[in-house]
Amino acid sequence: xxxxxxxxxxxxxEGQEVNITCSHNNIATxxxxxxxxxxxxxxxxxxxxxxxxxxxxxxxxxxxxxDRKSSTLSxxxxxxxxxxxxxxxxxxxxxxxxxxxFGKGTMLLVSP
Amino acid sequence: DAGIxxxxxxxxxxxxxxxxxMCHQTWSHSYMFWYRQDLGHGLRLIYxxxxxxxxxxxxxxxxxxxxxxxxxNFPLTLESATRSQTSxxxxxxxxxxxxxxxxxxxxxxxxxx
Numbered sequence: 001x002x003x004x005x006x007x008x009x010x011x012x013x014e015g016q017e018v019n020i021t022c023s024h025n026n027i028a029t030x031x032x033x034x035x036x037x038x039x040x041x042x043x044x045x046x047x048x049x050x051x052x053x054x055x056x057x058x059x060x061x062x063x064x065x066x067d068r069k070s071s072t073l074s075x076x077x078x079x080x081x082x083x084x085x086x087x088x089x090x091x092x093x094x095x096x097x098x099x100x101x102f103g104k105g106t107m108l109l110v111s112p
Numbered sequence: 113d114a115g116i117x118x119x120x121x122x123x124x125x126x127x128x129x130x131x132x133x134m135c136h137q138t139w140s141h142s143y144m145f146w147y148r149q150d151l152g153h154g155l156r157l158i159y160x161x162x163x164x165x166x167x168x169x170x171x172x173x174x175x176x177x178x179x180x181x182x183x184x185n186f187p188l189t190l191e192s193a194t195r196s197q198t199s200x201x202x203x204x205x206x207x208x209x210x211x212x213x214x215x216x217x218x219x220x221x222x223x224x225x
Contacts, residue, residue, distance in 0.1 A: 034213070043202045043216025044155070087155070102147070102155035
């Protein structure tokens, strides 16, 4: 079971790019990397998922190096509304509950 | 997402009472999950279900009971509530296809006095 390590918190200012790195040294061949976002008083929400190289959607980009032992969630030009907790998950979705460990996440605070 | 709903949104109960938290999803997702979220612990899995009548324990199942008689419903019961079960509870569902994402409900904030 691949465990993940993320920074506990990060600070940024509006308009800056934010990169949150997740370490997952024991990632398995079939594992995907998935990021969720959670606002206060809400359930987590899917942001992005990838297997290798780079994935981009309308919200974020996910960079995964060749060895896949880490990944970086990139949020371009953050705003105050991006203040949230971000979770990195590693595993094979639907292969069992053991892959769905959220951990404590990274608390991102965006200031004016 | 409106497809998964939890009720009640807030609940106050007393120690020793039985309380049931409801979760309903409209997507016919095979997988459903119950998490609890506490300060300093993040999200921890209580129980999960792979299909109707199939349930299994997660990381912190003690003191909880689940059932899944219908695909769309996954109630969580605290048989005899304790103060340590004061928490925010989230239900989630997931489809069966590879790399399907989780969809979460809005949560139930439970206080056990």
